[in-house]
Amino acid sequence: MHRKIITIITLLLATTCFSQKRTIQHKPYIDLRPMHFGILVGMNLQDVEFENIGPQTITLEDGTTQQQTIVCDADRWNTGFSVGVLANLRLNEYLNLRFSPTMHFGAKHLTFHNLTNMGQQEGLLHEERQDMKNTYVAFPLDLKFCAERWNNYRPYMTAGINPMINLTGKSQDFVQLKRSxxxxxxxxxxxxxxxxxxxxxxxxxCYSLSDAIDHKHAEELKDANKRIYTNAVTSGHSKMIVLTFYFE
Structure with missing residues (x-):
């Protein structure tokens, strides 16, 4: 009796395991190529994480000094788009090396809150705003860790480094990012x-590994009143979320 029960359970498990039948595989040998190429399009969300210096001592026009506290914040994620090309090198059955030069078009929206100077209305903080347009040329080099192919899909994970060059930036903005x-x-x-x-x-x-702020920018400002906003930021790290569609 016990043998019959075990046999029935075994048959049920076997039926469950093989219930997902394999279908006809499209492009069955494409992953065996040593190298292949493609194009990519997508969208990105850009942000920057600031560290603020806190209270600053400034010299007013009449020669007196005053302590002011200004806080800079990127108050929202901004949507952009991305285009590029792809080169994929097969290392083994489960590992690929991928190089995908890409251009990212987007922006960051910054708000400076002066916690010392109040507006005309009671309780209203004085604010300055900056729309920072960004066009990045990126050169990501990633390792692609692939799972087993099942029918016509194959999940994977990637990890790598991504040097980027920032092509945009206005010379008289409050804050400016480094070129690289x-x-x-x-x-x-x-x-x-x-x-x-x-x-x-x-x-x-994507997360910036180095300080992205151009600290020499304050010396280049023609309007000295802007420097208190520029100097309010001690460091910053750019962040990006990218949704990409590759066509190979």
């Missing part, structure tokens, strides 16, 4: 094998 930055990035995605190409959606998180 280095990002650490991790991501996850899935290869979808279609009849004529691979479609690969991927979500990636």
């Amino acid at each position: 930055d280095l990002f650490l990035e991790v991501g996850l995605g899935c290869d979808f094998y279609l009849p004529f190409f691979k479609l690969i959606p991927e979500l990636k998180f």
